[in-house]
Amino acid sequence: MISVYRSDVTALKHADNRVVVYQFKLTSEDYVWADVGEEVTLPCHLSPDTSAVATTIRWFKETECIYLYNNGQVTERSDYEGRVSLITQELERGNVSLRLRDCRRSDTGDYICQVIHGEQKEEAAVGLWDREGKCSRTPVMFLNT
Template sequence: MFSDLSQHKALVGSNVLLPCNLTVDKSHVNPESLTVIWYFQNKPILQYDSKGLSFTPRTSISEKAAKNGNFSLTVSNLTLLNEGVYRCRVIYGQQSKDSDSVLHLLAPPKLTVTNKVIVNGKESVLSSSISGFYPVDIDITWIKDGEILDEVTTLQLQRNVDGTYTVNSTVTITPTQEDKNRIFSCRVQHESLSDHLQEDFYLVYGVPPSVNILYKPFKLNTEQTLICHVWGFYPESIAVNWFLNGSLVEATEFQRMNSSEVKSILQFLPEAKFRGAEISCKVEHKTLSGPLVDRLLVDLSGKMETSQVRCKDSW
């Protein structure tokens, strides 16, 4: 009658045709003797018989083709929920036979280089995000002028709501001035792609920021203006946040002086309950492997302790 098993691959969002054919001696199938049932994961999803056609959303067969013994199933706008085993059961007169089709779905990855900012002569990290792919196996390569780079780290896979995967990849380099005109690339190979996916880019030579909290000695119950002064950085995108005893507090005002200098202003009332509290300004920038933090303690005796630290793991 027809083959017992077939394997099929299709892209998410596309349509697929799963074969099911019946050969009889006569040129046309007698519909009064025929029942066709399609199953997905052992649950019926479509039935065709002398009473007509019933089906679930996004499944169909051609009634015209069915009269000639072709009961192939179309599943449209595929999602990962459609992956699995389909069974076509044909009952014709006293004969009955099943045919299985295994559908494997593919979703091509999207590649974005998320950081290309480095510091000349210092260990720097390039990063990329590869998202929306299925199945899980994927190969990620970092390249400099055709030379494959070592020191690559692939972070833990994340499963998306739609069943696809996202993963971040990084490579650690120590760039020199000679790398300024060299082409760097992140290359992805995946079963869903007819060719590899690649993003080429040049390094962006950045300058890390400096930070300092400007202040006057605290006086009990007298409002104090604190200024987090951040300067000397490139590129200009930067994040500055205030914390009180580790909890985020909203700045009163943020001023951009120019492309490489900003001020974040915090109005703070030093009540007795804040005696000994820690106020900190945290700066995040593409050139930093971790936040840059300036801290001070609330000293209501009129003295102030300050310390500037680089903080990688505590935030």
């Protein structure tokens, strides 16, 4: 299943009047399952496959930023410290999925992957369910403003 994505297309005009359009989309699953104590990957990919090495990548749980990758520098929210990571060798292929180790019941809920490159910002949502099927997943809609 493909998750909801938001697309903002930005055209940049260079001094020599060339217009360059940067465009990518994010794709994800609607939800994934995990057991307490398990490692899970929250999938998110750039489409078409485009390097994400020079992008800013943020992962949110609900509205709280839990992971930030910016120019190779990583910041993790304290209650996720040491439990979250990107698959850095996959960034070149556009894989911005988040690995979450030692899942806790409190990790269940909605996650949003946000990728920024220049003026373009894309977001995709994925829900994390426990094996009992419990999840606070609610429909997510992104509005361009």
